[in-house]
Amino acid sequence: MVTVELELSRSLIQKLRNNTLYKLGYDSTRPMNPEIEKMLNEAIIRAEKTLRPKGIYRILPVLATNSDGIHTEAGIIRSILFRRLVEMCNGERLIVFMVTTVGEELDIAYESEESLLRQLILHTIGAELIELVTDEVEMDWKPRVVKPRGLQCSWRFSPGYCDWALEEQQVIFEALDPGLIGVQLTSHFVMRPSKSISAISIIAKEVPFPAPCAFCGKRNCPWRRLPRRKHKSLVS
Amino acid sequence: MKKLRKKSVLLKNLEEVVWKHSDKIVGETLDEALNAGIAPNDIRHALIQGFEHVRRRLMSNEVSIPDILLCLDKVTEGLNSISVAKATGEGFPLVIGVVEGDPHDLGKNIIARIYKTYGYRVFDLGRDVPRKLFVKGVQENKAKVLALSAMMSTTMVEMRDIIQEVKVKYPRTAVIVGGAPVDETLARSWGADGYAETAVTVLEETQAAIGRVREGIPW
Numbered sequence: 001m002v003t004v005e006l007e008l009s010r011s012l013i014q015k016l017r018n019n020t021l022y023k024l025g026y027d028s029t030r031p032m033n034p035e036i037e038k039m040l041n042e043a044i045i046r047a048e049k050t051l052r053p054k055g056i057y058r059i060l061p062v063l064a065t066n067s068d069g070i071h072t073e074a075g076i077i078r079s080i081l082f083r084r085l086v087e088m089c090n091g092e093r094l095i096v097f098m099v100t101t102v103g104e105e106l107d108i109a110y111e112s113e114e115s116l117l118r119q120l121i122l123h124t125i126g127a128e129l130i131e132l133v134t135d136e137v138e139m140d141w142k143p144r145v146v147k148p149r150g151l152q153c154s155w156r157f158s159p160g161y162c163d164w165a166l167e168e169q170q171v172i173f174e175a176l177d178p179g180l181i182g183v184q185l186t187s188h189f190v191m192r193p194s195k196s197i198s199a200i201s202i203i204a205k206e207v208p209f210p211a212p213c214a215f216c217g218k219r220n221c222p223w224r225r226l227p228r229r230k231h232k233s234l235v236s
Numbered sequence: 237m238k239k240l241r242k243k244s245v246l247l248k249n250l251e252e253v254v255w256k257h258s259d260k261i262v263g264e265t266l267d268e269a270l271n272a273g274i275a276p277n278d279i280r281h282a283l284i285q286g287f288e289h290v291r292r293r294l295m296s297n298e299v300s301i302p303d304i305l306l307c308l309d310k311v312t313e314g315l316n317s318i319s320v321a322k323a324t325g326e327g328f329p330l331v332i333g334v335v336e337g338d339p340h341d342l343g344k345n346i347i348a349r350i351y352k353t354y355g356y357r358v359f360d361l362g363r364d365v366p367r368k369l370f371v372k373g374v375q376e377n378k379a380k381v382l383a384l385s386a387m388m389s390t391t392m393v394e395m396r397d398i399i400q401e402v403k404v405k406y407p408r409t410a411v412i413v414g415g416a417p418v419d420e421t422l423a424r425s426w427g428a429d430g431y432a433e434t435a436v437t438v439l440e441e442t443q444a445a446i447g448r449v450r451e452g453i454p455w
Contacts, residue, residue: 024300024301024302025300025301025302026300026302030300032302033302033303033306035306036302036303036306115305115309116305116308116309116342116345116346116349117302117305117306117308117309119342119345120301120302120305120342121302123342160388160389160390165390166388166390186337186339187337188336188337188338188364188390188391189390190337190338190339190388192339194339
């Protein structure tokens with residue numbers, strides 16, 4: 001099990017700002033109101049000063065797959081779609097279990113905020129930052145485990161998406177000890193701090209698709225990451 | 237005549253300070269209006285007109301959500317200064333909350349603020365609210381409207397049970413639902429009286445739901 005503490009670098013903060021602007025609905029065609037820009041800048045500076053994102057991960061082999069799901073030492077991953085992806089992977093198959101968080105400071109700031117605009121800005125910063133943080137945590141294991149061994153890996157896949165029920169968070173929390181980075185599960189399987197991600201990825205010699213969307217025929221899914229038709233060379 | 241013109245200018249200023257990018261702050265403009273003897277209800281009306289301006293522009297996608305929230309914050313600042321209770325009188329009592337298990341309350345906060353701005357007497361139960369507290373909230377506050385929010389597909393089904401219980405016990409209460417995983421078809425199948433797709437349309441949807449319940453017209 002590996003824990004990672006992240007520094008918010010200048011380039012990450014710049015990315016965070018750009019992503020937040022985009023998510024708030026601003027781009028080159030829609031300039032930002034100076035009052036809103038001021039609030040955003042203040043919030044980013046505050047985030048840079050106070051947030052200390054963390055991550056924890058562990059890599060375990062796939063023991064078997066069957067109709068129950070994907071068997072690992074930590075438990076069974078009960079997603080038919082992800083199991084189908086794993087079953088199509090060749091060679092040694094490893095599952096990466098990950099939990100990341102931006103920490104509770106953002107929740108505390110949000111809770112104490114009366115202004116709806118500031119609440120929205122904090123919420124958006126948190127949502128964008130946790131994705132960037134999780135990318136960074138992935139960059140801790142990818143160069144050591146995936147690239148040198150000529151392996152491939154899928155994109156991250158989280159409970160609550162596709163056919164993987166939110167209750168299945170438990171298998172990730174069995175594999176890891178997210179309490180070490182301050183992340184807890186509520187009785188409804190929601191993580192606290194709120195800006196946290198739990199996810200898995202599959203590592204193998206050949207991962208034919210980066211996401212289980214390849215096996216899903218659902219139309220108009222807002223979370224679809226691959227087109228419904230046949231895919232080529234999509235694995236990262 | 238001169239006094240009337242001054243009043244009209246001050247109210248126009250107040251309306252504009254809500255929606256225009258300006259260095260002026262709500263407090264100063266409001267003080268000017270109060271010092272000129274303008275009634276709180278007229279001030280409230282001007283603040284809402286300013287917000288309406290942005291709400292209409294959001295409907296036509298000319299502004300972003302942050303713009304509308306900035307205006308809502310300004311309106312709230314203004315209403316707080318003139319004492320909302322005095323200015324709004326007795327609006328419909330409305331209970332609002334996020335269902336049990338769901339911690340996402342930003343959408344609910346925005347909707348609650350819009351309701352409050354437009355004169356509803358809002359009883360905000362917060363987030364992660366158990367069913368029995370919703371039922372109790374409706375009973376204790378004689379709620380004309382119950383507004384339910386859920387942002388997760390795992391928690392939204394709780395809405396169905398709340399609606400069923402409330403509609404049996406308090407059939408004169410209009411229940412309106414909203415949230416990312418919900419749509420009109422689901423809302424209808426659960427027995428709700430209305431579905432609020434966005435913050436922009438929630439007022440019209442709520443009025444329509446109240447009307448349907450009052451007239452006994454099924455949705």
